[in-house]
Amino acid sequence: MNKLILGRYFPGDSLLHRIDPRAKLLAGISFIFILFIANNWITYLVLWLFTFTMMKLSGVSIRIYLRGVRPLIWLILFTVSLQVLFTAGGKIYIDWGPITISSFGLINGMYIFSRFTMIIFVSTVVTLTTKPIDLTDAINYLLQPLKRLKLPVDEISLMLSIALRFIPIILDETQKVMDAQRARGTVFGEGSLPQQIKKIVPIFVPLFVSSLIRAEDMANAMEVRGYQSNNPRSSFRRLHWQKTDIAALIAMVLLAVTLFILRTEGHHFH
Amino acid sequence: MSIPCIKAENVTFHYNLKKREHTITDFSFTAQRGEWLAVVGHNGSGKSTLASLLVGLRMPSTGRIYINGMELKEETKWKLRSQIGLVFQNPENQFIGTTVKDDVAFALENQNMPYDEMKQRVDRALAMVGMTGYADYDPSRLSGGQKQRVAIAGLLALHPAIIVLDEAMVMLDPKSRQDFMTLLDELRKQHQLTIISITHDMNEAAAADRILVLKKGKVIETGKPAQIFQREEREDVPFIEALRRKLKEQGSTIPDKYMTEDEMVWWLCR
Amino acid sequence: MQINLQQVTADYQAGPIRSPEILKSISTTVKSGSFTAVVGKTGSGKSSLLKLMNGLLIPVKGSVSVGDITITSENAKQSVKEVRQKVGMVFQFPESQLFAETVEKDIMFGPMNFGVPEAEAKEIALEVIERVGLEASLLSKSPFSLSGGQKRYVAMAGILAMRPDILVLDEPGAGLDPKGKKEVMDLLHAWHKERGLTILLVTHDMDDVALYADEVIVMDSGRIVFQDEPERLFADVEAIHQWGLDLPQARKLQIRIEQEANVTLSQICLTRDQLAAALIEAGLA
Ligand SMILES: Nc1ncnc2c1ncn2[C@@H]1O[C@H](COP(=O)(O)OP(=O)(O)OP(=O)(O)O)[C@@H](O)[C@H]1O
Ligand SMILES: Nc1ncnc2c1ncn2[C@@H]1O[C@H](COP(=O)(O)OP(=O)(O)OP(=O)(O)O)[C@@H](O)[C@H]1O
Ligand SMILES: [Mg+2]
Ligand SMILES: [Mg+2]
Numbered sequence: 001m002n003k004l005i006l007g008r009y010f011p012g013d014s015l016l017h018r019i020d021p022r023a024k025l026l027a028g029i030s031f032i033f034i035l036f037i038a039n040n041w042i043t044y045l046v047l048w049l050f051t052f053t054m055m056k057l058s059g060v061s062i063r064i065y066l067r068g069v070r071p072l073i074w075l076i077l078f079t080v081s082l083q084v085l086f087t088a089g090g091k092i093y094i095d096w097g098p099i100t101i102s103s104f105g106l107i108n109g110m111y112i113f114s115r116f117t118m119i120i121f122v123s124t125v126v127t128l129t130t131k132p133i134d135l136t137d138a139i140n141y142l143l144q145p146l147k148r149l150k151l152p153v154d155e156i157s158l159m160l161s162i163a164l165r166f167i168p169i170i171l172d173e174t175q176k177v178m179d180a181q182r183a184r185g186t187v188f189g190e191g192s193l194p195q196q197i198k199k200i201v202p203i204f205v206p207l208f209v210s211s212l213i214r215a216e217d218m219a220n221a222m223e224v225r226g227y228q229s230n231n232p233r234s235s236f237r238r239l240h241w242q243k244t245d246i247a248a249l250i251a252m253v254l255l256a257v258t259l260f261i262l263r264t265e266g267h268h269f270h
Numbered sequence: 271m272s273i274p275c276i277k278a279e280n281v282t283f284h285y286n287l288k289k290r291e292h293t294i295t296d297f298s299f300t301a302q303r304g305e306w307l308a309v310v311g312h313n314g315s316g317k318s319t320l321a322s323l324l325v326g327l328r329m330p331s332t333g334r335i336y337i338n339g340m341e342l343k344e345e346t347k348w349k350l351r352s353q354i355g356l357v358f359q360n361p362e363n364q365f366i367g368t369t370v371k372d373d374v375a376f377a378l379e380n381q382n383m384p385y386d387e388m389k390q391r392v393d394r395a396l397a398m399v400g401m402t403g404y405a406d407y408d409p410s411r412l413s414g415g416q417k418q419r420v421a422i423a424g425l426l427a428l429h430p431a432i433i434v435l436d437e438a439m440v441m442l443d444p445k446s447r448q449d450f451m452t453l454l455d456e457l458r459k460q461h462q463l464t465i466i467s468i469t470h471d472m473n474e475a476a477a478a479d480r481i482l483v484l485k486k487g488k489v490i491e492t493g494k495p496a497q498i499f500q501r502e503e504r505e506d507v508p509f510i511e512a513l514r515r516k517l518k519e520q521g522s523t524i525p526d527k528y529m530t531e532d533e534m535v536w537w538l539c540r
Numbered sequence: 541m542q543i544n545l546q547q548v549t550a551d552y553q554a555g556p557i558r559s560p561e562i563l564k565s566i567s568t569t570v571k572s573g574s575f576t577a578v579v580g581k582t583g584s585g586k587s588s589l590l591k592l593m594n595g596l597l598i599p600v601k602g603s604v605s606v607g608d609i610t611i612t613s614e615n616a617k618q619s620v621k622e623v624r625q626k627v628g629m630v631f632q633f634p635e636s637q638l639f640a641e642t643v644e645k646d647i648m649f650g651p652m653n654f655g656v657p658e659a660e661a662k663e664i665a666l667e668v669i670e671r672v673g674l675e676a677s678l679l680s681k682s683p684f685s686l687s688g689g690q691k692r693y694v695a696m697a698g699i700l701a702m703r704p705d706i707l708v709l710d711e712p713g714a715g716l717d718p719k720g721k722k723e724v725m726d727l728l729h730a731w732h733k734e735r736g737l738t739i740l741l742v743t744h745d746m747d748d749v750a751l752y753a754d755e756v757i758v759m760d761s762g763r764i765v766f767q768d769e770p771e772r773l774f775a776d777v778e779a780i781h782q783w784g785l786d787l788p789q790a791r792k793l794q795i796r797i798e799q800e801a802n803v804t805l806s807q808i809c810l811t812r813d814q815l816a817a818a819l820i821e822a823g824l825a
Contacts, residue, residue: 011408131369133372176636177639180631180639181653183628183637184624184698184699185621185654190617190621206639206640220363221365222376224325225377226380226381227376227380228348228380231382233380234378234382236372236375236376236378236388236389236392285685312689312720313687313690313715313717314686314687359688360633360635411552412583413582413583413586414582414632415582419582437714437715440714441632441711441714441744442582443579443580443581445581445781446581446582446784470715470717505718506717509789509812513793513815513816516813516816517816517819517820517825520816520817523825531793534793538797539797539800539801539824
C-alpha cells in the first residue's frame with residue numbers, strides 16, 4: 001500500500017503545481033477522452049510526447065512515475081496479453097485455434113498498453129501536483145451544477161475532505177505506534193503468517209485509542225484557535241483562475257484537434 | 271489602576287469528577303497589560319492545566335477568570351478567543367492545516383479575514399520565525415524545533431493581546447531561543463502585549479517582570495524574580511544565583527542578596 | 541559497544557516519494573562506553589542521526605555498524621532487529637513513544653517482547669519507575685492523562701526497562717523541571733560510569749554538554765562539522781556562534797568578567813564550580 005503513488009501529493013512549485021486544480025482536473029479528465037481519438041502510431045507518438053512533457057514539467061523524477069506503475073504492471077500485462085491473444089487480422093505469426101498472435105493483435109496490444117500507462121501517468125501528474133484538499137475544492141466546484149439535480153454536493157465534498165484529512169492522520173498514528181513498538185523490539189513483517197498477525201493485533205487497540213485522542217486534541221486545537229462550526233469563515237486556499245489555466249485548457253483542445261488531423265479515418269482496432 | 275488584563279479568582283479544577291482530588295486548588299492571580307509573567311513549577315504541578323483554563327478550553331469547577339474585565343464563560347469564550355492565543359506544550363497537538371502556511375492561516379480564516387490581509391500576515395509571521403522556505407511543507411514532517419516555530423508563527427499571525435506559551439521554546443537551539451525572546455519582548459513593548467510564559471528555564475524566568483510559582487495546583491508564591499530567587503529554600507534558581515550561593519558557601523564575602531548578572535559583574539570587578 | 545557510520549546518506553520516504561537528502565555522507569565513530577552529546581541548529585539532522593543508530597531510519601547509501609552488526613540498505617530487515625535489542629532510543633516527543641492503556645503495561649512491553657515473564661516484567665516496571673523519580677501510583681494511570689514531563693519520564697522508563705547496551709536519547713531534558721532533569725542526567729551519568737553504558741544524547745543545553753559529555757558532535761545542514769572533546773568546542777567562540785550554539789553560562793560570564801576586570805583567570809571554566817573556585821583563587825570574590 002505504501003508503494004502506491006497514485007493519489008499522493010508531491011510538494012513543489014512547478015508550473016503544473018501552480019495551475020488551478022479545477023483546470024488540472026478538467027484537463028486530466030479530458031485527456032482520458034482524447035486518448036480514444038488516437039488510432040495510429042503517429043497519434044500515439046503525439047500522446048506519448050504530451051505525457052512525457054507533463055511528467056517533466058511536474059518536476060518529479062521519471063523514476064518515481066515508473067515506480068508508481070510497478071504495482072499495477074501485472075494487471076496491465078494481463079489485459080494486454082488478452083488483447084494480443086484474442087485479436088485476429090493482419091499477418092498471423094502463431095495460430096492455435098481461437099488463440100492467435102497476429103500483427104494486428106500485437107499493435108493493438110501496444111496501443112492498449114500505451115493507453116493504460118498514459119492514463120496512470122497523467123492522473124499521477126494531476127495528483128502529485130495538486131494537494132488533496134485543493135482537489136476536493138475543485139471537485140466541489142465542478143459538481144456545483146449537479147445541485148440542481150438535488151444532489152448533496154456540499155455534503156459529499158465535506159465528507160471527502162474530512163476523509164482526506166483523516167487518512168494521513170491515521171497513517172501517521174499507525175507509523176508512530178509501529179515505531180514506538182519497533183523501538184521496544186517488535187519486528188514487523190517477519191515470521192509465519194500467524195506470527196505476523198499476532199504482532200499486528202497489539203497495534204490496533206493503541207491505534208484506536210490514539211486516533212481518538214488525536215481527534216480530541218485536534219478538536220481542542222480548532223476550538224482554541226477560534227473555529228466555530230456555523231460561523232462564516234474565509235479561506236486561505238484560493239482557487240485562482242489565471243491565464244495559465246486557460247492556456248492549459250486550450251492546450252488540451254489543441255491536442256485533441258491535432259489528434260483528429262493525424263488520425264487514420266475508418267480503421268478501428270477495438 | 272486600570273482593570274487587569276487577566277484576573278483569576280479562587281479557581282479550582284479537577285479532571286476526574288469521581289475523585290475529589292483537585293488538579294488546581296484555590297488559584298488566584300492577576301496580570302497587567304504589557305506584563306511578562308513567568309509560570310514555574312515542578313512536573314505535574316498544573317501549569318498546562320492552568321493554560322487550558324485561561325483560554326477557556328476547560329472551565330473551572332469553581333471560581334472565576336476575567337479577561338480584560340469580561341468573565342470567561344461558555345457564552346463569552348468565543349468573543350475572547352481572538353484576544354488570547356496559546357501555544358500548546360506539544361506542537362503536534364496544535365496542527366490542523368495540511369501545509370505550514372495553511373496551518374498558520376487557520377485562526378485567521380476563523381475570523382473571516384479577507385484574503386489579502388491573511389496572506390500578508392501569514393507571510394510576515396513565517397518570516398519572523400524563519401520558516402518562509404517551508405511554507406508548503408507538511409507540518410508533521412518537520413523537525414522538533416521547526417514544529418515549535420510553526421506553532422509560534424500561528425500565534426504571531428493572530429496578533430492577540432495576550433499570549434500564553436506552554437514551554438513553547440524548549441526545542442529551539444540556544445541562538446534561536448535568544449532571538450525569540452528578543453522578538454517577543456519587542457512585540458510586547460510595541461503592542462502592549464501580555465505574555466504568560468510557562469517554563470522550566472530559570473534564566474528565562476529571571477528575565478520576566480514577575481514569577482508565579484505553582485506547587486500541586488496552588489500558587490505558593492508570586493513576586494519579582496529577585497524576591498523569588500533570593501529565598502534560600504528555593505532550589506531551582508538561575509545560574510547567577512547558583513553561582514552566588516556557591517561562592518558564599520566557599521567563604522566569599524559576596525552580599526547575601528539576589529543579584530542580576532550586571533550587579534554580580536559589578537561587584538566582582540569592584 | 542562501538543557505533544560506526546560510514547559514508548551514510550539518508551532521507552525520509554513516504555511511499556516512493558523521497559524527501560531531499562537529510563544526512564549527507566556522514567562518517568563517524570562513537571566509542572564504546574563514551575558519553576556523547578549531539579548539538580546543532582534546528583533542523584540540522586540531529587534526530588535523524590539518532591534514528592539511524594536505532595534502525596528507524598535506514599541509510600540510502602553507506603553503512604551503520606553497531607558492535608558487530610551492520611545495517612545497509614540491502615540487509616536492513618534482519619540487522620535492524622538485532623540492533624534494536626542493543627540500542628534503546630528515547631524519542632524527541634515522548635507522546636509518540638507511549639501507546640499502552642496503562643503506564644505499567646507500557647513499560648512492560650519491551651521486556652516481555654524479549655521473553656521476560658510477566659511477573660518479572662512487573663517488578664522491572666516498578667523498579668524503573670522509581671529510578672526515574674515517579675511515584676508508583678502512576679503505574680495504573682493511562683499514559684495519555686499525564687503531564688508533559690511525566691510522559692517524558694515514562695518514556696525513559698520504558699526504554700531503561702529493556703536494559704540496552706547503548707542508549708540514544710533525543711532531548712531527554714526538554715520539559716523536565718530543573719530538579720528532575722538533574723536527577724535524570726545524574727542517573728544516566730551514573731549508569732554510564734558503573735555499567736559502561738554507551739550514551740548518545742541530543743541537547744540544546746550547553747551546560748549539560750560541559751558537565752556530562754566526554755565527546756561532542758556538532759551537526760550543521762545534515763553534516764557532522766565537529767567531533768571532539770567539549771573543551772575544544774568551547775574554545776572556538778566564532779564557530780560556536782556560526783553553528784547556532786552558545787557557550788556554557790560559566791564560560792560566558794568568565795569572558796565578561798575577564799574583560800571588565802581586565803584579569804585572566806587561571807583556567808577556562810565550563811561549569812559553575814570551576815568558575816567559583818577560579819574567582820576565589822583570583823581574589824575577586
Ligand atoms: N487529561 C488529563 N486527565 C487526567 N489527569 C490529567 C490530564 N492531564 C493532566 N493530568 C494530571 O493533572 C496534573 C497536572 O498536569 P499538567 O499537565 O497541568 O502539569 P504541568 O505543570 O503542565 O506539568 P509539566 O511540567 O510536566 O508539563 C498531573 O498530575 C497530571 O497527571
Ligand atoms: N518525517 C520527515 N519527513 C521529511 N522530512 C523530515 C522528516 N523529519 C524531519 N525532516 C526534515 O529533515 C531535516 C532534519 O530533521 P531532524 O529532525 O533530524 O532535525 P533536528 O536536528 O533533530 O532538529 P530539531 O533540533 O529541530 O529537532 C529537517 O529539515 C526536517 O524538515
Ligand atoms: Mg505542562
Ligand atoms: Mg530533533
